């Protein structure tokens with residue numbers, strides 16, 4: 221007898237991207253993302269504007285995801301949604317939409333932890349032959365809100381693809397700011413648009429990373445800290461403003477050749493160094509050689525290159541996601557939803573979204 225198809229629709233609305241994806245029998249069929257431009261002029265995400273934009277985008281985004289996947293809503297086996305962490309107003313839009321649609325269709329809902337979704341982006345079968353990590357592996361999760369080192373384990377054998385949800389153990393995380401926040405806040409100080417990460421990445425390619433030595437934290441274990449680096453960045457500029465007797469970064473840039481490029485290169489190199497040093501320590505201590513990176517900051521070209529270099533030097537098998545799966549997307553939520561569906565791990569209709577959690 222032919223088994224029924226498993227069709228999962230996923231909805232992601234944790235921050236400022238409205239996204240929906242469809243997986244059919246483990247294969248990604250569509251991944252639609254509407255990014256919100258409205259926040260650019262404010263230099264950061266404005267929660268109320270994000271919720272309103274999700275309200276406008278969600279119906280067309282879900283509709284397009286279903287159409288591109290070539291499925292109708294009546295074929296859905298379950299609906300997965302990001303339950304948290306994220307902005308509560310944004311999460312409420314996706315959560316309510318998923319629950320309403322599921323109730324109307326009489327299908328179960330699956331709650332997904334956004335951070336686990338980022339890690340599981342490495343298991344999406346998108347037809348491009350993406351290489352999946354074996355178990356156990358280490359994942360450096362670096363985004364606008366998180367910087368964590370996670371050990372991902374499965375009951376499956378080392379190289380087998382998991383057909384069940386793996387287990388996530390956070391062994392290190394930031395005690396203050398996230399790496400993405402350090403990129404964005406320092407970019408703001410330099411007068412670069414939001415989000416600053418991609419702008420720093422672009423300018424860093426033109427700068428000298430050894431020009432401005434910046435402070436690095438000295439924390440035991442695998443935890444991170446980026447607030448001291450941010451202060452050191454700020455004080456470096458403050459001292460230069462004073463020395464050149466000017467008030468703005470634009471005036472300073474006229475006097476100091478290549479100021480922004482060199483500051484960006486120095487900042488990026490320092491962040492990468494901090495991230496990779498702890499990861500290297502974890503890989504050595506735990507004797508794990510499968511090492512992955514995930515989250516928005518994994519789009520950074522310097523960090524991607526560092527993974528390749530460390531991989532060669534320390535004989536790691538490295539896993540770097542394609543750009544489309546680095547920032548927020550529903551494909552990763554759908555992948556988590558698919559694993560949970562196979563585990564019969566569903567969520568009650570009255571489970572509320574949550575703003576904060578670890579994994």
Ligand code: KG4
Pocket residue numbers: 235362363364365366399400401403404415416417418421515516517518519520521546547548
């Ligand atoms: O994962 P994500 O899309 O959102 C969160 O869930 O936080 O990550 C967004 C973060 C922002 O801080 C953004 O500046 C950063 O990822 N980012 C980058 C790059 N592209 C995005 N940071 C450094 N270099 C990049 N190329």
